[in-house]
Amino acid sequence: MAKTLAIREEAIKQGLEGRVNVMFTINAEGNIVDIKKRGPHPLLEDEVERIISRLPQMKPGLKDSIAVNIPYSIPIVFKLDGTSAKSMSQKGLDSDYVPFGQVDEVPIFPGCEDVSDTRACFNEKIMEHISKNFRYPEEAQKNGIQGRVSAMFTISDKGMVQNLKLRGPDKLLEDEVQRILERLPKMEPGKNDGEQVAVAYSIPVNFKLQVEDGQTSNEKKVKDYLQVAGAxxxxxxxxxxxxxxxxxESMGIPGVDILVVGSNEAAISDFEGQFSIPVLEGQILEFQYEGLPPKRVLVFG
Known part of the structure; x- marks a missing residue:
């Protein structure tokens, strides 16, 4: 794939970069079918589809000795470095960013310079910033629109907020979260192994309308909100x-930290909620997402 991967000339002229999440199925005949992709621009999406569609016919996957359809997903990152683009690690811990939950030294939010727990202070300051700048869009209120917006972004190795990605029930809510997060201040960058690195961070922002009994939907239980499917x-x-x-609602959640309990293995879910992590049968996966209780899953074959 690396040999055929190339950003189209027009994409290069426009300076287009970013991640394209692609999902496809290897059917019972070993052919690539049902290609679905999502990325920052149609040119990059088209290039990924061109690459995936040129994959050769394969021997199909088997279950109980019967050929079956196998879904597969992979994030592909287009990064302008003069001539080429590269594919991101499935593990999520690559040279482009380190998950917030795994970085050695988290970014320093202004006001957290002298505290002992900079990680906790960062989370508190983010919540304070959201609360201070939060405005429920009037149009969304009139139309009864509510729900959770999942936000994922990176704090670059220069301390700037970049690569903001949003997923929610309506664009009105997504736009409000974008407005809030784009107002985040510059920070001291995070460090890993003593070097400044980009750090991936995710946070859910809830929009809840008042209900008749005087309680808000924010007070509903969040137990079992995280659902995990895989093999x-x-x-x-x-x-x-x-x-x-x-x-x-079976919508993928981006930016979930995934850990193998008792080991150093870790990953982070992509924008579709997809992930891949090395693990052995009998080990336990723990899923962590800001504002929700962690969920543990026992791995079995």
Whole structure:
């Protein structure tokens, strides 16, 4: 794939970069079908579809000795470095960013310079910033629009907020969250192994309308909000769990930290909620998302 991956000339002229999430199925005949993609621009999406559609016919996957359809997903990042683009690591811990939950030293939010727990202070300051700048769009209120907007962004190695991605029930709510997060101040960048790095951070923002009994939907229980679907597989001789983290409405949740309990393995879900992480049967995966109780899943074959 690396040999055929190239940003189209027009995309290069426009300076287009970003991640395209692609999902497809290898059917029972070993052919690539049902290609779905989402990215920052149609040119990049078209290039990914061109690449994936040129994959050769394969031997189909088997279950109980019967050929079956196998879904597969992968994030592909287009990054202008003069001539090429590269594919991101499925593990999520690559040279482009480090998950907030795994970075050695988190970014320093203004006002957290002298505290002992900069991680907790960062989370508190983010929540304060959202609360201070939050405005429920009037049009959304009139139309009864509410729900959770999942926001994912990186704090670059220069301390700037970048690569903001949003997913919610309506664009009105997504636009409000974008407005809030684009007003975040410049920070001291995070560090890993003593070097400044980009840090991926995710946070849910809830929009809840008042209900008749005087209670808000914010007071509803959040137990079992995180739903996990997936299966153990073997790739290149290694055991991995490939799956998706979703909410109760089966919508993928980006930016969920995924840890293998008792080990250093970690991953982060992509914009579709997809993830892949090395793990052995009998180990436990823990899913962490800001504002929700963690969820643990026992891995079995």
């Amino acid at each position: 153990l597989a073997v790739e290149r001789g290694a055991s991995v769990f490939k799956g998706q983290v979703m909410d109760r």
